[in-house]
Amino acid sequence: MAENGIGASVRRKEDNRFLTGKGNYTDDINVVGQTYAYFVRSPYAHANLNSIDTSAASASDGVVAILTGDDLAEDGIGPLICGVNVTSDDGEPHRAPLHPALAQGKVNYVGDHVAVVIAESLAQAKDAAEKVSIDYGVLPAVASTATAAEVNQQQIHDIAPNNMCYNWPFGDKAAVDAVFETAHKISTLDLINNRMVTNPMEPRAAAGEYNSGTEEITLHVTTQNPHVHRLILSAFNQLAPEHKLRVVGPDVGGGFGVKIFVYAEELVVGWACRKLNRPVKWTSDRTEAFLADAHGRDHVATAEMALDDQGKFLAMRVNTTANLGAYLSTFSTMVPSYLYAFLLAGQYTTPLIYSEVKAVFTNTAPVDAARGAGRPEATYLLERLVDVCAEDMGLDPAEIRRRNFIPVEAFPYQTPVVQCYDSGDYPAALEKALQLADYDGFTARAEEAKSRGMLRGIGLSSYVEACGIAPSAAVGQLGAGVGLWESAQVRFNPTGNVQVFTGTHSHGQGHETTFAQLVTEQLGVPIENIEVIHGDTAKTQFGMGTYGSRSLAVGGVAIAKACEKLIEKGKKIAAHALEAAEGDIEFADGDFTVAGTDKAMNIADVAFNAYVPHSYPEGLEPGFDENAFFDPLNFSFPAGTHVCEVEVDPETGEVEIVKYSAVDDFGKLINPMIVEGQVHGGIVHGVGQALLEGCQYDDDGQLITASYMDYAMPRADNVPSFDIDYAPTNPPHNPLGVKGCGEAGAIGAPPAVINAISNALGVKHIDMPATPEAVWRAAQSAA
Amino acid sequence: MYNFSYQKVSSVADAVEAMQKSEDGKFVAGGQTMLPTMKHRLASPSDLIDLAGVGELVGISVDEETVTIGAMTSHAAVAASSEVQDAIPALAKLAGNIGDPAVRNRGTIGGSIANNDPAADYPAAVIALGATVTTNKRDIPGDEFFIGMFETALAEDEVIVSVSFPKAGTAAYMKFENPASRYAIVGVFLVKFIDGVRVGVTGATACAHRGMRLEEALNGSFTADAIDSVELPIEKMNADIHASAEYRAHLVKVMTKRAVEACA
Amino acid sequence: MQTISMNINGVPVSGEVEDRTLLVQFLRENLRLTGTHVGCDTSQCGACVVHLDGVSVKSCTILAVQSDGCEVTTIEGLANGSHLHPMQQAFKDNHGLQCGFCTPGMVMSAIDIVNRNGCDIDEATVRKELEGNICRCTGYHNIVKSVQAGAKNMGG
Structure with a gap:
């Protein structure tokens, strides 16, 4: 292993700038002549926009312009799009209502964009925004997921009768129903997957600049995928041709999915900076983030399992209503469909699965991918249902899982829901997790807690996720508008240092370190001589960005492939210089050597030779700089078992997580320190969903949880430290042997926590978030 | 935030004078509630008179x-x-x-x-x-x-x-925090004086108040069990997404019991 | 508008601000000290924590004019040249940061915690003391480790 190579917990290269206040986030960017945008947002969930009068506001101090949907339409700026088609059971594509960046005729959620005020200062923009006079014709609002598609509901969009976006059945219903007819036991569970607000700590922002000389727009934006932003803004929104639009995702303060999407504000800022020929900056405040960031989750579901008398799963039936909000966000339609139903097999051999997903519109903020995206919803439903099955069968939750796990020898394993898992050892992770959690000692701990008047519970969650998103052909067949390969360029400079350009984007994941470790391992260049560059369409080749735990599993492989090309070329150059046959050249630890001799040439010298080719192989291109693209052949399938132990105070309903153990299979770890950090963060994201975070709208579509005063974020004293271990398997489809780790915790944790609470209370189910009052009530009813 | 005129004063007399001269002034102390309120444009004083220099x-x-x-x-x-x-x-x-x-x-x-x-x-x-x-x-x-x-x-x-x-008495404060804001959903401050018990309750109702029924029970018997039979007026309790009126009433009793135990 | 002056990271500065300008705006916009961040508008998240006359404050909840004449330390003022402050070093050594956005506030709060609690702080105390700093990335595990290690570093 190279020093600082694969497997080393290298301290992060990016840390110094963040630790000294030298990060460069979008709102940190300031340019001469900059103006500030502030959006006038709808205070109503559903209303006709009868008129907008901007005359008083326009006369307000410092106002540069006030723009509305009419201006946008006049300039031919296209509506926001959804990039994935889901075909509804009527054979028609999903219903995609018009989604203008500034409302045209109607507003459909609180926070919907009505106009933008651009002024010399932010305070002036806000002062003027209050003077924009709008005549709303308020309409009844649809705010509830469960009832949105009921026949007497107010219809939100003309093209979507019954507020239905799509109804998407999957599986052989008749076969599944037949099994249920004759099953030994049927376990049933109704549950809600609570709506979350993703809440990266850096609010979204956009800063646009237009150069009238070159006719180029430069848009700095909080994005996880700058090239995807550029593609959509160019091809669908007609903001500017791709070659005249530079999108930069500078340092980005957390994403978790919410910064994948192309938002109204970003498009408007890009458009306005050209229209006004002034730099325009917009930064969301936290309240706006709550109102207008895409939210996550929000399902209401019923799950049923048919079992035989040994507790084997025979068939599963799932009925889900998924709330997509008022409009379709960029990738919204795929979240409760392909990213959800295709994970319902989990770690089990359940041979038959039927799922029906009803996706509905409501007068709430758009809902789209959030850390895990569909997979947490599937895992929560399945892992809660498995615990109900265990209870119904009188089996220990660990035992029912053992009886139903896909055995190690069955891999590759074709599930009944499309996915073919390539590797896994689910029993190994379970047993290791049970040991880590001292599962056997639980009864004694529960007794001791009881003596103090406390209720202890323990809960398991054995999850599998589909990551390394994604094989382009597979997603193309499903209706995605893009391919999901990744790109890399590895460039030696003449002096021997290396710049690595990746199409992925790092917003906390530590790519600048992990990817440098890949390169130092492969090329033997010292890590301090390697710089990873990402996030700027003017610097890096086209790439698809970071989400779905894909960066290492797809983008990392592209880097490795570019390195391989460099080694191949380097052999030719070294052979010439060392006066040997190319076939005799070997490469290791940064040196090209002639086999069996001590004749060697360092890769840095090879690079110099390639740029100063005074004596050089005939016909070989100068330069030492290679590109590679990698399109995976399959998803990767990280999996694991998490064990949560809680102590419940039955008097108040407070839940304390006293111990949390996780054993995951991420394949090979490049930087264990970074991987562990990803797991910690994911777990707390999941704990947040399970215990604290519940986004709530009232019946009128007003957002009740619109700040940290009402939306409970996990804080340091809500969680313990964690016990983390691994049970890796080698995924045959991934050349690096890696699987991805960024979402695992958020997927594994919610059912582990709720299973533990249900266990502590002795109740069948409690919905998330299990707030003190909800737990107290459940404890009362159980007592 | 709406604009306003800020002035720092160095004596109470100056503060009062500044307030009297202002159109719609406010004193600001630490500002930890006032400034967030103003940032959300929920308050618009003409003048802020800062007492920090007094x-x-x-x-x-x-x-x-x-x-x-x-x-x-x-x-x-x-x-x-x-x-x-x-x-x-x-x-x-x-x-x-x-x-x-x-x-x-x-x-x-x-x-x-x-x-x-x-x-x-x-x-x-x-x-x-x-x-x-x-x-x-x-x-x-x-x-x-x-x-x-x-x-x-x-x-x-x-x-x-x-x-x-x-200074007299033995006191305990028990707070049940709002999981989001960390303000008190219910806070009970209990003091056991030589001549009786006083209970201050915050978070539960529109305004902090004395828990007279709690005091009555504890003056009869200063035990946690004495609280069990106390009936609190649920209709006066605050209710929000974090705690219903019924739950708040329950928490007042639980927090009081814990304060009693802490004072015992 | 008022003219204010203060000592920031040991350097005397002055500037003209509206009365409603927050300290964090003065730092970020007037002085371009953009290491101090704004993550919420309700004084909850702590991304904006700086030291004012030696103690931690939320710079989003104090007016610039209120800081007139004060000593202010921001994240930019901690390192000694290329030599990180012991707490910064502890965050690096213990992977106490991911996206970096909450980090300046975390580090400033952490130093304040050590100033008040000494160099040997148990985990529960650190977790309680971090109540006013929200992080979405790390799950706090490594932040807590960092603060404990940084405390020891600060003790020499």
Whole structure:
């Protein structure tokens, strides 16, 4: 292993700038002549926009312009799009209502964009925004997921009768129903997957600049995928041709999915900076983030399992209503469909699965991918249902899982829901997790807690996720508008240092370190001589960005492939210089050597030779700089078992997580320190969903949880430290042997926590978030 | 934030004069509630008169009978004061659990009680200990200071100078925090004086109040069990997404029991 | 408008601000000290924590004019040249940061915690003391480790 190579917990290269206040986030960017945008947002969930009068506001101090949907339409700026088609059971594509960046005729959620005020200062923009006079014709609002598609509901969009976006059945219903007819036991569970607000700590922002000389727009934006932003803004929104639009995702303060999407504000800022020929900056405040960031989750579901008398799963039936909000966000339609139903097999051999997903519109903020995206919803439903099955069968939750796990020898394993898992050892992770959690000692701990008047519970969650998103052909067949390969360029400079350009984007994941470790391992260049560059369409080749735990599993492989090309070329150059046959050249630890001799040439010298080719192989291109693209052949399938132990105070309903153990299979770890950090963060994201975070709208579509005063974020004293271990398997489809780790915790944790609470209370189910009052009530009813 | 005119004063007299001259002025103490409120454009004072420069309002003094805390004394200072810790430990503990460390460095006792947020901590202590609020005009008994939600006995141009807490008795403060804001969903400050029990309850209703029914039960028998039979008026309890009225009423009893156990 | 002056990271500065300008705006916009961040508008998240006259405050909840004449330390003022402050070093050594956005506030709060609690702080105390700083990335595990290690580093 190279020093600082694969497997080393290298301290992060990016840390110094963040630790000294030298990060460069979008709102940190300031340019001469900059103006500030502030959006006038709808205070109503559903209303006709009868008129907008901007005359008083326009006369307000410092106002540069006030723009509305009419201006946008006049300039031919296209509506926001959804990039994935889901075909509804009527054979028609999903219903995609018009989604203008500034409302045209109607507003459909609180926070919907009505106009933008651009002024010399932010305070002036806000002062003027209050003077924009709008005549709303308020309409009844649809705010509830469960009832949105009921026949007497107010219809939100003309093209979507019954507020239905799509109804998407999957599986052989008749076969599944037949099994249920004759099953030994049927376990049933109704549950809600609570709506979350993703809440990266850096609010979204956009800063646009237009150069009238070159006719180029430069848009700095909080994005996880700058090239995807550029593609959509160019091809669908007609903001500017791709070659005249530079999108930069500078340092980005957390994403978790919410910064994948192309938002109204970003498009408007890009458009306005050209229209006004002034730099325009917009930064969301936290309240706006709550109102207008895409939210996550929000399902209401019923799950049923048919079992035989040994507790084997025979068939599963799932009925889900998924709330997509008022409009379709960029990738919204795929979240409760392909990213959800295709994970319902989990770690089990359940041979038959039927799922029906009803996706509905409501007068709430758009809902789209959030850390895990569909997979947490599937895992929560399945892992809660498995615990109900265990209870119904009188089996220990660990035992029912053992009886139903896909055995190690069955891999590759074709599930009944499309996915073919390539590797896994689910029993190994379970047993290791049970040991880590001292599962056997639980009864004694529960007794001791009881003596103090406390209720202890323990809960398991054995999850599998589909990551390394994604094989382009597979997603193309499903209706995605893009391919999901990744790109890399590895460039030696003449002096021997290396710049690595990746199409992925790092917003906390530590790519600048992990990817440098890949390169130092492969090329033997010292890590301090390697710089990873990402996030700027003017610097890096086209790439698809970071989400779905894909960066290492797809983008990392592209880097490795570019390195391989460099080694191949380097052999030719070294052979010439060392006066040997190319076939005799070997490469290791940064040196090209002639086999069996001590004749060697360092890769840095090879690079110099390639740029100063005074004596050089005939016909070989100068330069030492290679590109590679990698399109995976399959998803990767990280999996694991998490064990949560809680102590419940039955008097108040407070839940304390006293111990949390996780054993995951991420394949090979490049930087264990970074991987562990990803797991910690994911777990707390999941704990947040399970215990604290519940986004709530009232019946009128007003957002009740619109700040940290009402939306409970996990804080340091809500969680313990964690016990983390691994049970890796080698995924045959991934050349690096890696699987991805960024979402695992958020997927594994919610059912582990709720299973533990249900266990502590002795109740069948409690919905998330299990707030003190909800737990107290459940404890009362159980007592 | 709407614009306003800021002025820093160095004496209570100057503060009062500035207020009288202002169109719709406000005193600002630590600003930890006022500034967020103004940032959301929910308040628009014409003038902010900053009391931070009024030295006479800062400080803690303890004599035989009372702990007197200057209105502009920060929560952090109260929490860290060994004199307060010795004299009324529950009060120091309460101050040390308001907001978070950075908020405690700015927030003041005077600002807290003048604002009278229904979920603030100090009002429970002021009521339960029977403190006296001294202003530039008069002494106001703690029982009479808090009038209603965000409403106090203070006149527009009245400045709190200090709050005096009697040292007598054994006290405990039990707070059940809102998981989001960390304000009190319910806070119970209980004092066991030689001649009886006083209970201050915050968070539960529109305004901090004395828990008369709780006091009655505890004066009969100073035990946690004595609380079981107390019936609290659920219809007066606050209700929100974090806690229903019924749950709040229940929590008042649980917090009271725990305070009793802490005082026993 | 008012003219204010203060000592920031040991350097005297002055500037003209509206009365409603927050300290964090003065730092970020007037002085271009963009290491101090704004993550919420309700004084909850702590991304904006700086030291004012030696103690931690939320710079989003104090007016610039209120800081007139004060000593202010921001994240930019901690390192000594290329030599990180012991707390910064502890965050790096213990992977106490991911996206870096909450980090300046975390580090400033952490130093304040050590100033008040000494160099040997147990985990529960650190977790309680971090109540006013929200992080979405790390799950706090490594932040807590960092603060404990940084405390020891600060003790020498």
